[in-house]
Amino acid sequence: MKIKIFFYTFVAALGGLLFGYDTAVINGALPFFTEYFQLTPSMQGWAVSSALIGCILGAFFIGKLGDQFGRRNMLRIMALFFLVSALGSGLANNLNAFVIYRLLGGIAIGGASVLSPMYITEIAPPKYRGRLTITFQLSIVLGILVAFFADYLLLDIGKNNWRWMFASESIPALLFLILLFFVSRSPRWLIAKERHDEALLVLKSVGNEGDVQITYNEIKESIKADAIDASKTLWRKPYFKLVVIGILVGMFNQFTGINIVMYYATDIFRMAGFSTESAIGQTVLIGLTNLIFTLIAMQLIDRIGRKRLLLIGSIGMTLFLGIFTFFFLKAEMSVVLVVCLIGFVAFFAASQGAVIWVLFSEMFPNNIRSRGVAIGTFSHWFFNGLTSFLFPIIVGAFSGSTGAGYIFAFYTVATLISYFFYKKYLIETKGKSLEQIEKELFKTDIE
DSSP states (O other): HHHHHHHEEEEEEEHHHHHHHHHHHHHHHHHHHHHHHHHHHHHHHHHHHHHHHHHHHHHHHHHHHHHOOOOHHHHHHHHHHHHHHHHHHHHHHHHHHHHHHHHHHHHHHHHHHHHHHHHHHHHHGGHHHHHHHHHHHHHHHHHHHHHHHHHHTTSSSSSTTHHHHHHHHHHHHHHHHHHHGSOOOOOOHHHTTOOHHHHHHHHHHHTTTOHHHHHHHHHHHHSSSSOOOHHHHHTTTTTHHHHHHHHHHHHHHTTTTTTHHHHHHHHHHOOOTTOOHHHHHHHHHHHHHHHHHHHHHHHHHTTTTTHHHHHHHHHHHHHHHHHHHHHHTOOOOOOHHHHHHHHHHHHHHHHHHHHHHHHHHHOEEEEEEEEEEEEHHHHHHHHHHHHHHHHHHHHHHSSSTTHHHHHHHHHHHHHHHHHHHHHHOOOTTTTTOHOOOOOOHHTTTTO
């Protein structure tokens, strides 16, 4: 591979790092801004989930904008939103201002979660596409780990520590914005816009294997004239079933409970009897586990495939969630809970965490990819926002930690169900061009 594909992938993946940073930084800051703003459980749920409403909006609308103005240009706007959100959240003096800036950051996360992996998928050679696209997830877990670590380092700097936790995100946001002025456009977007000479130059520059002209012709053929109006095509055969599958993939991803762990791990560990400082320290262990097993997944995704990773991960997560729920409901607060959450995160990182963004970017044909990925990502953020908002409310409705135990019991059952869903409805996509995947999908019963 040529060096340009690594550079383009690195820059696009910074959107994932900011995604992870923005969603995780609130974990360590939560106890402190809850006290500063004097939040009730429902207000706390709103403060956390407000960014996720932005994610839903960003994911929902970015598909059309990405088709119209290009993936690269819209990523530049998302980078600017990240920057403003980080500074604004850190400077907010009332809850309303805080929520507005968190909403803006959420729009950036939702937009980047659609555009960054899609851009990498569309520019990467088939042989390395899984490995390159998974760098988006690697960047997410790096962002989560860096955010957890930053929270830990800033813990003892004074009563305004939570402000610095949020403002620290401005550094990678500024870097992302600057580097986006040095990457090319997506060749598939260029062909869709009939900018053929420019598309051929990009295909040559990123080192696509084989005859570049053949790759170009395959892309051009797959962008059919009768499917240009993606907003209508999505809801017709043979595409509609793909849309439904994408929605369910996003739902099952959130019904593992992964983002409850990422957002509320500090509070969960405090329920289990750990001090605030110790609880924040435990989240660093979770972040490290997330990183290590995402790196392992990078080595496996193009070898054993996306579908098999999902199936293995579903079984492993179900096991650890079940054990965690059992001990939590028995109120046996011990190191077993920490071990179970670490085991759960390990299986998630090596399966759904690594695969979902690759899967979204591969499962939709060229002519509807932007809208299809947006719908799948919208589902991801909708259920993320719903579960994150309800978590503190449900916990507060029960005495002790019973509410959290019931929630994790639900996640255990949902994760087990996801195993059978993935087994029945997903196809394997490793090592195939996006155009080959499209042909195979339409030979199956998806039609």
